[in-house]
Amino acid sequence: MLNSTSVHEAALKFSGGRKLLSVESLHRGHIHETFISTWSSDGETSRMLHQRMNNQVFQDIPGLMHNLKRVTAQLRLDTWRARDYQLEVLEVIAANDGEAWATLPDGAWRTFTFVDGTDTFDHCQGSEQAYGAAVAFGNFQARLFDLDARELVETIPSFFSSTHRLRQFQAALRADVKERARSVRPEIEFVMGHTHLLELVETGQAQGRIPVRVIHGDTKLNNVLFDQITGAARCIVDLDTCMPGWSLYDFGDLVRFAVSVSAEDETDLTRVGLDQDIYRAIEAGWMDSAGAFLNADELELMPLAAAIVTLTVGLRFLTDHLTGDEYFKIQRENQNLDRARVQFEMVRIMERNGAVLAPVTSR
Template sequence: MSSNKGHDIKSICRNFQISGDYISAAPYGSGHINDTFEVIINQGGLKVRYILQRINHNIFKNPAALMENVDRVTTHIQKKLSASGEATRRTLSLIRAADGKSYAKDPAGNFWRTYIFVEHTKSYNIIETIEQAFQAAKAFGDFQKHLVDLPGGRLNETIPDFHNTPKRFEAFEKALAADICSRAKSAEKEIKFAIRKKEMAATLLRLCGEGKIPERITHNDTKLNNVLLDEKTGEAVCVIDLDTVMPGLALYDFGDLVRTSTSPAAEDEKDLSQVQMQMHMFEALARGYLDASGEFLTKTEVEYLPFSGKLITFEIGLRFLTDYLSGDTYFKIHREGHNLDRCRTQFKLVESIEAQEDEMQELIKNI
């Protein structure tokens, strides 16, 4: 019996419409939420690779609804790309389960899915060049563009209120009031910073409520390692990790790109002098994103691109601070005060963005 992480992968593969003979499977990638495996199948003497994933139902409470989203989104994009001859390379392609569903369940109640392996691509955890920033932003802009006309009604919310910054602030206030670990004193500076910024938390949701920016379909995890780049040309090929694709604001995706791609410092860097928003990286992101999305974004959405980076960075910093005050119950930590260090890097990046916001705004106007 072939097994990985306690799972009988060979048996699980029989639940999918995969022809050929099973050869092997091994853990794949650097993801921390789902269990991902590279599966090799012998098809007529050719070794063909697939990606098999167990969906973490502790994080995603309704895997069937999640997979309905993934199925609708990937099918729609494939139809749009069918004439290109690269539909299964330019977007993820699901392999159907034996019963025709987009997923299969094992006897233990785990939910599994299988994708065609996108060959001759690489992913990177850290942006190394301006071109990578441009390509990543363009890929996410293209992804949003392909989905502006998705038929069939609103997608399911796989994690409700994921980017609802006012609700994140309410959670912070509750954690501060409870202070169950008596940590508030050690985070006094960060707490004061968060309270000073409270007013901006509702900005984007207010604009949406006023009809000035529309709800769209967004990816909600726009890191570089969620874009596959061609291993020879470096061109963006395919956006991956679609578990958080759901209704949202386009600015959430761009804002998280700014947060994750413009500072050279690690997310938990203790030397805050290393944390800064690099204008050349912001410009590459803006040019790449608008190259793909400029034709469908509203004037207000474009205007708020610089602000979105500040807001999402603040929101993530607030979540780190909330978790620190609550006893580190959500984000994994590897040292004492780890979440507070993460909070400090995010808040320092917020300050760096604020200091350059006028210049960022001017840059956007001139693209």
């Protein structure tokens, strides 16, 4: 944990002549450490949001910040593709020396304008909110349609690749450092029976059917700031995995996160379920915002996107269980195994459930 002196010291690097009144921890987000500061200048108060960047997860901080600047500049362009994009663009505040981030003894810090009067949600509040989030993320992709993906750095190499995750899993299984493989045979079989699903998108890319696009890469509901009064989506945050990927990934991850009705680590699998209304709202929102630029192959795979991403996330939990819980923090024994089981159960329900998987084009 950071002490308050070093947090103050970090905030002051971005003072820009303002007077610092207070800094407090936000206690949100799982990757960076986030703080809010309040300032006064000419009798006006303003707020900023500071993050000490996690350089374990993101090892190329200059690359990360290059992407952030490039992406936010593109989002500000008024391209015809996203003329309906009414969201506020995340604004990076430069440090006093003009750099986009400041290096202090405890790490690299960056600062954003604090978007006032908004809330974020860890659980979806209903169809209207789900539709709003889907439109926001779909428009986000539309805005970035003309940005050449090669201009961006892969901030975490192979992050979206399901086949890479499969290879990591197979290596963990061979090494079996914690000797846990024996106790997770049904889960291993489940994965091995679903490798076709893990290969679909990348096979499509190799055949020239599925294009590489700039995507958000972390389309969880809590990365959308919703207006406290109107409930409308106002701003998309957490742009650290915004890099070359597949459009289907953003759609699938949003569905995975928002339709789930159980806890992520639920041990009673009968409580795992999917909210159909929320699924349909996300699908509608995605089609209304991204539908115009998706190609026929992407549209065809859309009904499978959530299952692919859910399976891949389950695979990552299972791999982490095998390697000794190195990536996803645990509070109790077998928590990553339970998380994997929930994801796999969701995949089973998606497979059984015609409504979730029905082709979008047939409605």
